[in-house]
Amino acid sequence: MTNTASTITTVVPLDQLLAAVRELRISGRWRRATDLLDAARAADARDRARLAVAAVEVALESDWFGGTSLAGERLDAAERAFKEARLDGGWDLDFLRLRHGYLRLVRVDGRFRPGPDGKDPAALTALHAAAGGLRDRAPDAVRRGWAEMYLGLVADNLLAERDRAPAHYEAALRAGESGDDLLSREALRHLGDHDHDSGDHTRALERWRRATELGARAGAVPGTLSQQMLLAVLARDAGDEAGAAALAREVARWAGAIGAATTEAQAHGFLSGADPTAPPSPSAAGR
Structure with a gap:
């Protein structure tokens, strides 16, 4: 018996589709989110433009956490979609x-x-x-x-x-x-980084724990894993190398399982002694 793929045509409100794509995107299911968007058919040019924007958002998340290079092509497609709809993006x-x-x-x-x-x-x-x-x-x-x-x-x-x-x-x-929990998470993540650099590890811990909580509540799996790396940094700073290494190994294992290659590499780097919070070197004077 030969199995053939079946196709079911159904109508889904665009807002509901985009909400589902967003949840897939922030949970690290970038391939599934992209397949869903590519399979969608919209008669209205404005709706096609909205789908194209969502595809760029997915590509950017994949590029950032998964190490892909998808966003440039998707940006070009979105610009074409807006021109077709005679809209300004x-x-x-x-x-x-x-x-x-x-x-x-x-x-x-x-x-x-x-x-x-x-x-x-x-x-x-x-x-x-x-x-x-x-x-x-x-x-x-x-x-x-x-x-x-x-x-x-x-x-x-x-x-x-x-x-x-x-x-x-x-x-x-x-x-x-x-x-916007994801915006709060992002801000707390980087404010905590400045606390850490200034030596206020108590404040950094407070902010990084809150950022981890907000990311998890929003369903941001890769973002929450990257946040856990910062908690591993503080464990190492406190002298708990065993706890820091255990947490980093789990981050590496989870990140690898979902294809978050950049976070996995960061965790392995940490286990080799690298500091993911090290600030960039100052540039030449005058900048």
């Missing part, structure tokens, strides 16, 4: 371009390489200006908070201007507290 598409630009500058040859050294100064300036523009024209508080988050990330990880970053993270945290 507006803030949301511009924000995805910002995220993609940040990822391309902060990760080189598949590795996280913070700091401005070896990078085009014009590209760094343009990315910072784009984040500022998104903040200034954000249509609501949460999206303004995400722009603030990226202003902090650019200052921290690309411009080596770490003293400027916490104010942006604090603004992002205030925005996240109005209803």
